[in-house]
Amino acid sequence: MAEHSPRPGRVSLLGAGPGDPELITARALRRLRAADVVLYDALVHPNLLAHAKAGAELVFVGKRAGRSYERQTTINERLIQEAKRGHQVVRLKGGDPYLFGRGSEEAEALAAQGIPFEVVPGVASPMAASAYTGISLTHRDLASSVAYVTATESVEKDDSAHDWSKLATATQTLVFFMGLRKLSTLMERLIENGRSPETPAAVVASASLPAQRTVVGTVGTIAALAQDAKLEMPALTIVGSVVSLHQQLRWFDTLPLFGKRVLITRPEGQSDEMARLLRDAGAEPIELPTIRITAARDPSLLAAAVGKLEEYAWVVFTSANGVDAVFACLDASKRDARAFGGCKVAAIGPATAAALAIRGIRADVVPAVYRGEAVAESILAADSTLDGRRILLPRAEVAREVLPELLRAAGAHVDVVAAYRTEPASDDEFAQIRGRLEANTLDVVTFTSSSTVKQLVDGLGSDASALLS
Numbered sequence: 001m002a003e004h005s006p007r008p009g010r011v012s013l014l015g016a017g018p019g020d021p022e023l024i025t026a027r028a029l030r031r032l033r034a035a036d037v038v039l040y041d042a043l044v045h046p047n048l049l050a051h052a053k054a055g056a057e058l059v060f061v062g063k064r065a066g067r068s069y070e071r072q073t074t075i076n077e078r079l080i081q082e083a084k085r086g087h088q089v090v091r092l093k094g095g096d097p098y099l100f101g102r103g104s105e106e107a108e109a110l111a112a113q114g115i116p117f118e119v120v121p122g123v124a125s126p127m128a129a130s131a132y133t134g135i136s137l138t139h140r141d142l143a144s145s146v147a148y149v150t151a152t153e154s155v156e157k158d159d160s161a162h163d164w165s166k167l168a169t170a171t172q173t174l175v176f177f178m179g180l181r182k183l184s185t186l187m188e189r190l191i192e193n194g195r196s197p198e199t200p201a202a203v204v205a206s207a208s209l210p211a212q213r214t215v216v217g218t219v220g221t222i223a224a225l226a227q228d229a230k231l232e233m234p235a236l237t238i239v240g241s242v243v244s245l246h247q248q249l250r251w252f253d254t255l256p257l258f259g260k261r262v263l264i265t266r267p268e269g270q271s272d273e274m275a276r277l278l279r280d281a282g283a284e285p286i287e288l289p290t291i292r293i294t295a296a297r298d299p300s301l302l303a304a305a306v307g308k309l310e311e312y313a314w315v316v317f318t319s320a321n322g323v324d325a326v327f328a329c330l331d332a333s334k335r336d337a338r339a340f341g342g343c344k345v346a347a348i349g350p351a352t353a354a355a356l357a358i359r360g361i362r363a364d365v366v367p368a369v370y371r372g373e374a375v376a377e378s379i380l381a382a383d384s385t386l387d388g389r390r391i392l393l394p395r396a397e398v399a400r401e402v403l404p405e406l407l408r409a410a411g412a413h414v415d416v417v418a419a420y421r422t423e424p425a426s427d428d429e430f431a432q433i434r435g436r437l438e439a440n441t442l443d444v445v446t447f448t449s450s451s452t453v454k455q456l457v458d459g460l461g462s463d464a465s466a467l468l469s
Contacts, residue, residue: 009036009087011079011110013103014097020066020208021045022279023128028120037082038212039075043094045209055295058204066273072102076109083115091409093426094234096124099175100150108243108463113310126175129207129236132216134249143172144243149187151179168193173240180205180235184223190239195219200243205235208252208283216246235245255282262444263433266291271321274446276317286442288433289425290455291320294399296418303329305417309339312391312415316346317363318372320402325419327359337361342384348375372403380410387411394419395449422451430459437467 012031017023024032030040032051040049042062049058061075075091082089097103097119103284110117126148130137137146149162167174168190174400179186191197196337197220215216217225219239252258260283264271267289275285294301306329309315317323330339336361347353347363349370356363360442365382367374380386390413391405397418404414433456436442445468447453457464 002203007086008090008115009094011083011089011091011106011115011117013091013097013106013117013119014093014412015101015120015124016041016044016048016092016094018095018122018125018128018208019045019206020128020279021047023123023208024048025120025122027131028122031120032090032092033220034088038092039078040092041094041283043379043441044092048092050121060438063319064192072105076106077104079110080113080115081338082119084113085114093122094125097124098150103190125177125207125234125236126238129238130242131202132208132252133202134246134251135202135204135238135243135246136173136243136249137173137238139242139245141461143182143246145171146173146175147171148175149179150177151182152177156361163409164189164193172238173238173242175235176183176239178233179237180226180231180233183226183237185221186237187223190219190340192287195239197408200241201237201239202243202246203231203235203237205231206232207236210282212253214246214250214253216243234316236427249425255280257364259280260284260443261286261436261441262446263288263442264446265456266448267291267321274330276279283444288429290429290433290438290452290459291422292425293420296325296420298418299329302417303332304393304438305394305415306330306339307333309392310342311390312392313386314344314346314383314391314412315340316375316379316391316393316403317352317356318348318375318393318399321396322351322419323352323355323359326394346375346379348372372400373406376406378404379407387391388413390415392417397421398451400450420450421457424455424459430456434460434467 003124014028014031028052033053033126037053037057037059038052039059039061070455079091091106093101093103098201103119105117107117126137130238130467133299138144147167149167176186197218199219201219201222202214202216203222204228213224213230213231215231262285264282264285264287266274269285273451275287278285302325306326330336340361343362344364345356346365350366353363353366365378367378384453386407388411391407393414393416395416404416407414
């Protein structure tokens, strides 16, 4: 039989948004999660790549101003090749694919080859720069027209397509893309063609990110001010009376932790909520775990204990990891939360209690202080006598002994069972942490357990104290 070519896949041109990873659209995120191949730009936030499915090929195709046109041709060819292999392909671009993003050129190349494609719009950088700085691009009293202008045009053009005699005063608000290196020349052209040098102007770098910086001046002064501030790309320049709104409407750079770079040392997959809270407060969460959670060396011990839950008066959880391990045993034996029917349950804190709640277990005891001593006190207060009662404590292989000792002192028989163990994170992650500490690019280091502290100190070695001081 004749061989058939695979059915062509589909290419999704996705706007990743301006920087903040939470500004990607729901549709774009859905396409990203289903992709076999992802071609992504330099301005795409790295957190977005974590949404790609296991086994997806991630290909960096970052471009900067001044690169040759052949680079774009290579990207077009790769999109076509992957789609012809039957793959679901995502082209992940900063901002919006069509707004100075060359997405239309990619779409043209795909259309010419008959490749199915779609375009998912993204939050464009001017929208983010204006929203996150309080510089509304339009305003009932100040501006009813906006023009977007690129300072980097095709290298194949002999001269600029901009008619500065009209552009300088055609709209009340002007937004310049990729113009930081040409800012002085751009502002001079505006003045030469009728724009008042006293017109308010602002440069916004790294819009929507905790590294965002905003410099405000006038058309006549903004180039020098931006240079003095040592602003770096990516940056947008906004010209017009709307810039005067900045001081009154700014909100992002006034958040309590704005600009703080916070290292989260929790295990992979357990830092999302903490990162979200930090981001909401204006900080930049940097997720580099110092530990990873692995199965206990002898998982049969936990399986045996979980198999006889009816024999225990209490089951005490000191982490969400212990909850995960116990329920994995229940799942493996085709049992569920009903196995806890004869037990009371204690959780060391609200996160552990929440891990139980989503599995249908409401903790009987959750102390106000998240320590083993407090758990023991809460159990003693809730139970008239522990004398002779059996208590199951599924926990990490290495942990403080104070909790089981206090319960045994009250007369309980405590089975301490290793549910999981903690191991050091990878050498690469410790190298990244060391690099950030040496470069002084961290403001805060957070720890959520003694094991995260121990492994960081061990991973940094003899100069840990100096690096963390």
